[in-house]
Amino acid sequence: MKAFTCIAAAATLLALSAPAAAQFAKPEDAIKYRQSAMFIQSQHFGRISAMVSGKAPFDATVAADNATIVADISKLPWAGFMPGTDKGGNTKAKPEIWTEQAKFKETNEKLMAETAKLAAAAKTGNLDTLKAAFTATADTCKSCHDAFRNK
Template sequence: MKAFAFIAVAATLFAIAAPASAQFAKAEDAVKYRQNALFVMGQHFGRLGAMANGKVPFDAKVAADNAELVATMAKLPWAAFGPGTDMDGNTKAKPVIWTEQAKFKQHSDKLVEESTKLAAATKTGNLASLKTAFAATADTCKVCHDAFRTK
């Protein structure tokens, strides 16, 4: 019985501490993480763009697979824009991200929303649906980049 109680307490403490341990040990680790997440998302988004723009033939399965990855990756980088990560010289993030965090969060939430719609649109197997959803997602990216990313 004592062993069960110990395990239960340990599991509870681990669950409470997990969010804290999920933080990055160093600011440069957070910067690398978000840059890599955004890079991977951009690679898969670019494949969708090539189909939407007629540069490569439309393949419904490839589109759906890439859109699903974009939707997943769109959820990842935002936790890595924490305090102290604005001081890293290897970032294209504008300082306004940390002074207008609510606005930045609105943009990141919008990307998650639009990329989810993109993934759903590609599952229809319809190129026109891909084009419409791709354009909306690309516009969301552009608006955020214009406001929060240096060239």
């Protein structure tokens, strides 16, 4: 049973890492890639944040545009967390990303799901609907950062 678990875990790791590993010329590129995606995402999410917190006037079209970009970009960073990229650059990645791959993958998928809901909520043009989806997304960001990102 233990051996099977090991093989299953190895297979999962391989499935997660093989295509990603082929995508970057060097580990630094993978780190830069995931950080670039996260930064772009944070900028667009921040614009929605400003609106839901009342720091900026609510503009449904702008909110929807930003939320769509957040949802699209949320698909990208994960390929950058390939094996061998736990050190390098100014990465804040915790080792748990690689030692707890199933949990990490689960949080990645949760973010993609929540940002898709955010984009759908933004398209309704209803600020309260947007606020609820924003909070759910922000919580998802935070729980993943708490578990997998150093301060």
